[in-house]
Amino acid sequence: MRAIIIGAGRGKRLMPTTDETPKCFAEVQGRRIIDWNLQSFAENGITEICFIGGYRIEKVKWEYPHFIFRENRDWSNNNIMVSLMHAEDLMNVPFVCSYSDCLFSAGVVGSVLKSSAEIALSVETDWLARYARRSDHPTDDAEKVSTQNGLITRIHREMENENAHGEYTGIAKFSANGARRLIYHYHRCRQAYSGRSFREAPVFEKAYLIHLFQEMIEAGETLAYCDHRGGYVEIDTQQDYRLAELHWGKS
Numbered sequence: 001m002r003a004i005i006i007g008a009g010r011g012k013r014l015m016p017t018t019d020e021t022p023k024c025f026a027e028v029q030g031r032r033i034i035d036w037n038l039q040s041f042a043e044n045g046i047t048e049i050c051f052i053g054g055y056r057i058e059k060v061k062w063e064y065p066h067f068i069f070r071e072n073r074d075w076s077n078n079n080i081m082v083s084l085m086h087a088e089d090l091m092n093v094p095f096v097c098s099y100s101d102c103l104f105s106a107g108v109v110g111s112v113l114k115s116s117a118e119i120a121l122s123v124e125t126d127w128l129a130r131y132a133r134r135s136d137h138p139t140d141d142a143e144k145v146s147t148q149n150g151l152i153t154r155i156h157r158e159m160e161n162e163n164a165h166g167e168y169t170g171i172a173k174f175s176a177n178g179a180r181r182l183i184y185h186y187h188r189c190r191q192a193y194s195g196r197s198f199r200e201a202p203v204f205e206k207a208y209l210i211h212l213f214q215e216m217i218e219a220g221e222t223l224a225y226c227d228h229r230g231g232y233v234e235i236d237t238q239q240d241y242r243l244a245e246l247h248w249g250k251s
Helices: 033-042 057-063 080-090 106-113 127-131 176-193 209-218 238-247
Strands: 002-007 049-053 068-071 095-099 102-104 119-124 144-148 151-156 166-174 224-228 232-234
Touching (some): 049 057, 151 209, 176 209
Parallel strands (some): 002 095, 119 224
Antiparallel strands (some): 144 166
């Protein structure tokens, strides 16, 4: 099992913290976001790390030379989905992927690892309690999910809050076969939509990973979910940064 961290973007909403460094270098309670998350992976026995970088990738390479690196050189013109697929060649074994601007506990990682499903997404069920303090990041920006019979039925930012089971955290586990299904649908959609609008994205290349997940669900793929309460914080704005400094590790 390896971890793939998606960290190519600049994080404009976290300026000026990201003026000269990638988002994952922002320090919370004296430690970089990436170091908190490496600990969570290590506590679950995951020490092989692939980092998909773009903005200021040279700083990550200097500080973490033991990582496997994949570079998204066109990061300013694409998005998370395309970034993840820069590590397609490493998806021949089971892996866990995560966003680089989120803090998550070892328990959150462990929950998806325990799932027997070929694709399992981590879902925060106490998400609205966090958003009550996030006036700079409204709930219509949350990657919300609806569920039924242990499976995700829809994943969409524009879902009504009352219809959401929880929020996808950016952490997902794929078995080798689950990874093959992900790769298949990515290339199927790229062939059909490259340079054209894809779901809510103006062009395929700007799509988020959740757009591909929803496409897979509608194509008949099964995506399981693993609930947790707490142990997760997204750091997208300066307000989020201040809140993480105050509250991380307390829930």
